[in-house]
Amino acid sequence: MRVDGRINGREHVLDVAPSTLLLDLLRDLGLTGAKPSCELEVCGACTVQLDGLPVSACTTLAIELDGRSVETVEGLAPSDDRLHPVQQAFLKHSALQCGFCTPGMVMSAKALLETNPAPSRDDVVHWLEGSICRCTGYEPIVDAVLEAAGAMAHG
Amino acid sequence: MQILSDFQLHRPATVDEAIELRAELGDGAALYAGGTELLLAMKMGVLDYEHLIDVKRIGGLRGIELRDGALRIGAATTHREIETSPLVAEHLPALASLERHVANVRVRAAGTLAGNLAFGEPHADPAALLVALDATVELAGSTGRRSLPVEQFAVGAYETELGEDELIEAVVVPLPGRETRAAYLKFQVLERPTVGVAAVAHNGDAPTVVVGAVDERPIRVEANGDVGDYVDAARAAVDPVDDLSGSAEYKRHLTGVLVKRALEAIA
Numbered sequence: 268m269r270v271d272g273r274i275n276g277r278e279h280v281l282d283v284a285p286s287t288l289l290l291d292l293l294r295d296l297g298l299t300g301a302k303p304s305c306e307l308e309v310c311g312a313c314t315v316q317l318d319g320l321p322v323s324a325c326t327t328l329a330i331e332l333d334g335r336s337v338e339t340v341e342g343l344a345p346s347d348d349r350l351h352p353v354q355q356a357f358l359k360h361s362a363l364q365c366g367f368c369t370p371g372m373v374m375s376a377k378a379l380l381e382t383n384p385a386p387s388r389d390d391v392v393h394w395l396e397g398s399i400c401r402c403t404g405y406e407p408i409v410d411a412v413l414e415a416a417g418a419m420a421h422g
Numbered sequence: 423m424q425i426l427s428d429f430q431l432h433r434p435a436t437v438d439e440a441i442e443l444r445a446e447l448g449d450g451a452a453l454y455a456g457g458t459e460l461l462l463a464m465k466m467g468v469l470d471y472e473h474l475i476d477v478k479r480i481g482g483l484r485g486i487e488l489r490d491g492a493l494r495i496g497a498a499t500t501h502r503e504i505e506t507s508p509l510v511a512e513h514l515p516a517l518a519s520l521e522r523h524v525a526n527v528r529v530r531a532a533g534t535l536a537g538n539l540a541f542g543e544p545h546a547d548p549a550a551l552l553v554a555l556d557a558t559v560e561l562a563g564s565t566g567r568r569s570l571p572v573e574q575f576a577v578g579a580y581e582t583e584l585g586e587d588e589l590i591e592a593v594v595v596p597l598p599g600r601e602t603r604a605a606y607l608k609f610q611v612l613e614r615p616t617v618g619v620a621a622v623a624h625n626g627d628a629p630t631v632v633v634g635a636v637d638e639r640p641i642r643v644e645a646n647g648d649v650g651d652y653v654d655a656a657r658a659a660v661d662p663v664d665d666l667s668g669s670a671e672y673k674r675h676l677t678g679v680l681v682k683r684a685l686e687a688i689a
Contacts, residue, residue, distance in 0.1 A: 397526025
């Protein structure tokens with residue numbers, strides 16, 4: 268089926284089988300930040316933004332991209348030597364260890380800050396329920412998201 | 423990675439077109455909206471369909487409106503749209519709160535309330551509260567339209583009253599009166615609720631209490647005495663099984679605790 272949508276701001280016209288998963292489509296395009304992991308919408312490692320909202324790319328059909336816009340972690344940094352405020356805050360707070368869950372965490376956090384620019388700590392914790400990190404612990408991640416909120420608010 | 427076996431995708435533009443497709447394709451086709459349950463089951467090979475009928479592009483199937491003293495939630499409306507709807511927050515805060523705690527934010531962004539009811543997964547949140555609020559589903563099929571209480575629609579595990587040529591057009595929740603109090607409380611450690619309890623009381627009448635996620639369908643608790651009577655009746659009414667969420671005895675205990683807390687919350 269013909270799919271006409273935007274990936275990280277660039278227009279794409281693709282021909283995909285209806286059974287193709289969004290995660291496979293993205294990874295086949297070389298966008299391997301979103302990870303296959305639980306494949307059950309439970310862990311959050313494959314989180315991307317679809318029209319701004321976070322979705323599990325492992326359980327989203329690629330054809331849902333038609334007429335819509337998907338953002339992945341690869342599209343975040345404005346240039347090779349600058350990071351997005353969420354990425355910068357994750358770095359500052361050491362909110363990652365092995366890094367496997369990080370692209371999903373970052374995309375989920377970005378989606379939160381776009382819908383709720385001034386979240387409370389509870390808002391962040393609630394939003395990130397369902398994003399699983401098995402090494403670093405969640406406190407630095409929550410700290411990083413709150414820091415990024417502040418940084419984004421001050422432009 | 424898990425893969426889906428091939429299927430054809432249909433995108434009807436109207437309810438009538440969708441019904442025709444349902445009638446024509448029979449049980450080789452499934453209705454598809456958020457896909458949060460369906461695609462999981464298909465990936466695991468539990469379900470297999472040659473055709474998916476995408477209802478998301480049908481005009482008028484999305485959105486929430488006040489109509490005839492009820493909130494009418496279109497079948498393609500997502501959990502997140504309900505969670506963040508000013509109308510739901512104003513008139514049915516207990517439903518907004520329930521929706522805020524369904525699964526996780528990604529599932530809420532894609533999954534729909536009607537899809538949740540149509541899939542009939544027993545370990546889910548919405549049905550118990552909808553039954554307690556006397557909500558109905560509006561169904562459209564080739565012989566016409568009908569309205570069914572959610573309590574009758576939910577038959578058992580993955581079993582509903584939805585006919586082979588029907589689809590849900592809307593979930594309709596009567597607007598509670600100003601004196602109505604409603605609450606939904608749950609206990610959950612895994613991805614799905616272990617026990618969920620809804621309590622609703624209109625104008626100080628005897629409360630309606632419904633237990634969800636324990637049995638294959640929501641269980642209405644028949645009692646009208648004090649809190650202790652409801653707790654005893656609920657513990658006797660449920661028929662839990664041992665599973666990863668806990669032993670039958672544990673779930674019965676939780677049922678009693680949550681019934682007490684839900685009644686206290688609306689007292």
